[in-house]
Amino acid sequence: MEPPTPDVLEWLQKVDVPTIVAVVVIGLLLRSCYRCLTKKNGKTMKAPGRNFRIPRKDFDDNPSAYFKGLRKK
Known part of the structure; x- marks a missing residue:
């Protein structure tokens, strides 16, 4: 596997990665629980x-x- 290019490293330094990860995880949890929450x-x-x-x-x-x-x- 090749090391990340400098552009990717610069982007990761600029972006708040923990916030993005948290939003993605919360979104996936809500999506997976949607059926349980709306079940009649x-x-x-x-x-x-x-x-x-x-x-x-x-x-x-x-x-x-x-x-x-x-x-x-």
């Missing part, structure tokens, strides 16, 4: 005729409305 309570099921999950309660409340909406598309 309740059971889910694979949506009939589609390739994703839906809340089971929404389907059980009115299955005929779900299939009518599915046929419209």
Whole structure:
């Protein structure tokens, strides 16, 4: 592996690297926790005729409305 070029070293000296690292780490943590933080309570099921999950309660409340909406598309 080659040593860093002088331009890279100068840039690293000018930039506040710990701040950049902290921002990147916090961003990655928030991104990875987003799903846990926004997760809705309740059971889910694979949506009939589609390739994703839906809340089971929404389907059980009115299955005929779900299939009518599915046929419209």
